[in-house]
Amino acid sequence: MMNNMPEDERIREIYERISEAAKAWPPTTLSYYEGQPFKALIASMLSAQTREEQTFKAMNALFELADNPVDMLQLSDEQIREAVSPVMYFENKAKYVREICQRLIEHDKGVVPRTVDALTEYKGVGWKVAVLTLAVGYGIYEDITVDVHVNRIGKRLGLVNPETKQPPKISEELKKVLPREYWPYWNGLMVQFGRVICQPTYPQCAKCLVRDLCPQINVIKIGPNRFKDAGYA
Template structure:
């Protein structure tokens, strides 16, 4: 089969985004984002853990250490005790304290507003940085590719199968295909659709309103 053109992929991707805009409209962040610092920590904690699990521990976490200055004075062991229901909690606790210390020491207690500076923080990669820039500061320079976005991008044929286990490459594929105006809503809208319809193990293709544009639709 001839390779599909980027123009054809773009048309399908834009149509998918337009339909999700009509279905969901703007979707709020799923994690605590009452401040940029809390969002950094919440997203850091969410790696390989559900948002619901993170939201169970952050009320107590932020009650005890609500600011970078407060968390910078905590020990990793103290934080670990609060978040021990999460996967990899010891590493995440260490990263949370170290990130808070760097924010205080290097950025005057303010969460930085650039990709380069954010990804200097322990436990913060492009996905986390994209979410913080987008949600907290309205800066849209990339797409946060989590498991839902990655799965949907490949089922839609917007990223080659060789990139299926490399979210950073999937992000670059999406950035080349989707116009910038759609980047802001991709993460939260696609997560919503992944949770509702496009499940990882058993997608509800029979109920999906996207089957006419989805190369992976399994009907019948």
């Protein structure tokens, strides 16, 4: 049964419980590149629609070969392609790696831009990648980074309208209900929580640490202690 506390208290309790539990969960891949804008940009672009472990493999392989735009441009197309081959759409993303490095040097003096508008001028960089790059690379949090975990869990928890699809709108809805000091941590926490408990297809509701605070929107109970997602990725 869901606890009937005021909404701001419910949100604070959800945040605090998940933050505490997350200390024991594996860190997110992107957290390795905090404060490193170039690596954050390349890693964020590579991570799109790709499982974390595959992204991690690709990033390790690529950054082993080169860790700055000048050196990366010295690599052959084949070297870049092979390094990033674990990620989805790696052939396109390998081209983006080169184009990003070229634009960085020719247009921005090798410095990763600090705004969403400037970053989305780069090939392969949409709103989500730009927001993630700013958050990880520079610690700039004007928006909440939205990925599949933030989207899915926000809807199940009743923080986001289940009909909202576009990441910028999901971010706006979350910003209205989450205190400003949570914004930097929300994406990372949801990635960790989404891997361990609130999983995509079969969320672990029966053992969930915020079960009493969650309306389980669009989660269907299908058997003893078994819950299934109703289709929101």
